[in-house]
Amino acid sequence: MNGKTTTFEWRVDHFDLDQIAESGQAFRWEWRGPENYAIPAGDRFCVAYMPEPDKLAVRCPENWATFWRYYFGLGDAYPEYWAAIDTWARRDGPAAYLSKAAATASGMAILHQPAWETMVSFMISQNNNIPRIKASLAAMCRRFGKQITTPTGEQYYTFPLADTLTDAADLSGLGLGYRDKYISGMAHAVATGILPVRTLEAMDYTRAKAVLKAVPGIGEKVANCILLYGMGHLEAFPVDTWIRRVLDREFSDGFPMERYSGFAGLVQQLIFYYERRK
DNA sequence: GTCCAGGCCCTCA
DNA sequence: TGAGGGCATGGA
Numbered sequence: 416m417n418g419k420t421t422t423f424e425w426r427v428d429h430f431d432l433d434q435i436a437e438s439g440q441a442f443r444w445e446w447r448g449p450e451n452y453a454i455p456a457g458d459r460f461c462v463a464y465m466p467e468p469d470k471l472a473v474r475c476p477e478n479w480a481t482f483w484r485y486y487f488g489l490g491d492a493y494p495e496y497w498a499a500i501d502t503w504a505r506r507d508g509p510a511a512y513l514s515k516a517a518a519t520a521s522g523m524a525i526l527h528q529p530a531w532e533t534m535v536s537f538m539i540s541q542n543n544n545i546p547r548i549k550a551s552l553a554a555m556c557r558r559f560g561k562q563i564t565t566p567t568g569e570q571y572y573t574f575p576l577a578d579t580l581t582d583a584a585d586l587s588g589l590g591l592g593y594r595d596k597y598i599s600g601m602a603h604a605v606a607t608g609i610l611p612v613r614t615l616e617a618m619d620y621t622r623a624k625a626v627l628k629a630v631p632g633i634g635e636k637v638a639n640c641i642l643l644y645g646m647g648h649l650e651a652f653p654v655d656t657w658i659r660r661v662l663d664r665e666f667s668d669g670f671p672m673e674r675y676s677g678f679a680g681l682v683q684q685l686i687f688y689y690e691r692r693k
Numbered sequence: 694g695t696c697c698a699g700g701c702c703c704t705c706a
Numbered sequence: 707t708g709a710g711g712g713c714a715t716g717g718a
Contacts, residue, residue, distance in 0.1 A: 439699055537699080544698035547716065592714025597701090634701045655699035687699075 420567050421477040424470055425489055429497050431522020432465055438688045440526055440644045442536055442549045443556070443574075455556075456486060457529035458573040460565060463487075474567070488524045491649075496678045500685075503674055512665045513682070516689035523684050525649060530612050531605065532574040533645025534627075537637045538597055551590045555580075558589070577605035597632025604630065620648045643680040652679045657690050 432450045435441070445453040450465035461475035461483050473483045484490065504514040528536075535555075540548050559575035580586065580602035586595040604610035610630065615623050620642060627638040636653050643651035652672070654662065662670055675682045 540698090541700040542698065542713080543700085543715085544717080547698080590715065592716095593701095593712095594714080632701070636700060640699070653699070656697085657699065691699095 418477040418479075420474060420565065421480075422472055422474045423480050423483070424466075424472050425484065427465075427469055427471045427489065429493055429521055430469075430471060430487075430524055432463060432471070434520055434522040434688060435524055435526065437692075438520075438523060438684055439545055439691075440640075440684070441528060442545070442552050453569065453571070455571045455574070457532055458561070458563075459483075460563065460569065460571045462569065476565075486527050488527060491524075492678075493524065496681055499675065499678075500682065503671075512661070513685075516682075516685040519692060520685040520688040523681065523688060525681055525684060526644060527647055528645050529574065530616050530641070530645045531577060533641050534601065534605075534612070534633075535574075535580070535598060537640040537644070538601065538632050539591060539594055540640070541594065541632070541634075541637055543594075547590060554589045555586075559585075577602045581606055594632065601630050601632065616646055620650055623648070624651075639680075643683075649678045649680045650676070652683050654683075655687075657687055658683060661686055661690055 432452060436444050436446065436452060441454075441456075443455050447453055447462070447464075452463050454461050454463055459475070459479060459482060461473050461479070463471065463473050463483075466472055471487065471489075473480075473487075475483055500513075500517050504511070504517050507514050509515070509518070536548065536552060539551050556572035556574060559579040560572035562570060562572055564570050581599055583595045583599035586598060589595070591598060601610065605612055610626075615626055618626065623646060624638045624642060627633050627641055628635065633641070636655055639651040639653035642648040643653060672679055
């Protein structure tokens with residue numbers, strides 16, 4: 416029903432699976448080797464790897480090519496973004512903080528993850544650390560997702576639908592702590608249509624952020640993560656404890672946001688990756 | 694034991 | 707509008 420499994424190959428530039436995997440935007444990628452991952456997203460799955468530095472290979476059902484191409488942002492305006500970033504890096508010089516971040520994270524990309532999965536993932540992320548976020552989401556998918564075996568024998572769990580997460584009592588044992596009530600509340604709102612995800616996805620950045628921030632458990636930072644990683648708003652600039660430290664330390668006179676108008680979220684991602692790698 | 698993690702909510706001034 | 711405490715949990 417999903418068609419035959421095929422391996423698609425796409426030519427890529429400024430694209431590195433390992434860097435993306437270590438950038439804290441997706442929590443369910445499973446490492447299989449260098450530049451090689453099993454990747455579930457929503458109810459889908461692929462194996463992605465890089466046979467050459469400028470080639471991305473994706474093994475999935477043949478009618479999912481469009482989904483995964485979009486997921487990896489392959490149709491986005493990265494040539495334009497990187498041209499701007501590189502221009503500023505030359506102007507600033509190699510010792511400038513942003514120049515070093517861009518050089519270190521030169522294969523970074525912002526994924527287009529399913530909106531609902533992103534909403535839950537980043538609600539869990541608040542005041543939490545990445546290993547625990549991953550563990551909670553894995554446990555949640557095992558308990559409430561559907562186990563799928565692909566025609567090639569790969570097994571994965573789908574991301575749970577909203578109507579399976581509406582009872583906070585069911586969520587115990589997932590390591591969610593106080594966040595369980597936030598999750599079940601949001602799941603109830605989505606499942607009953609009070610919070611229509613599709614409508615949210617169609618809104619512009621400002622309006623969508625206002626709606627998201629009205630959800631208990633979603634503040635400025637989590638809203639920006641959802642907008643950036645799950646709703647395609649590359650202008651979103653999430654400020655967490657890591658980014659806060661960099662802004663205070665390196666940009667006490669203000670961050671030059673206007674340079675990166677429309678794709679500041681990508682620059683934020685370069686900083687996050689670079690800072691954590693140091 | 695204390696501190697921290699891709700923060701948010703509530704209270705109080 | 708902003709500062710400060712509380713919040714579940716587990717690893718360092």
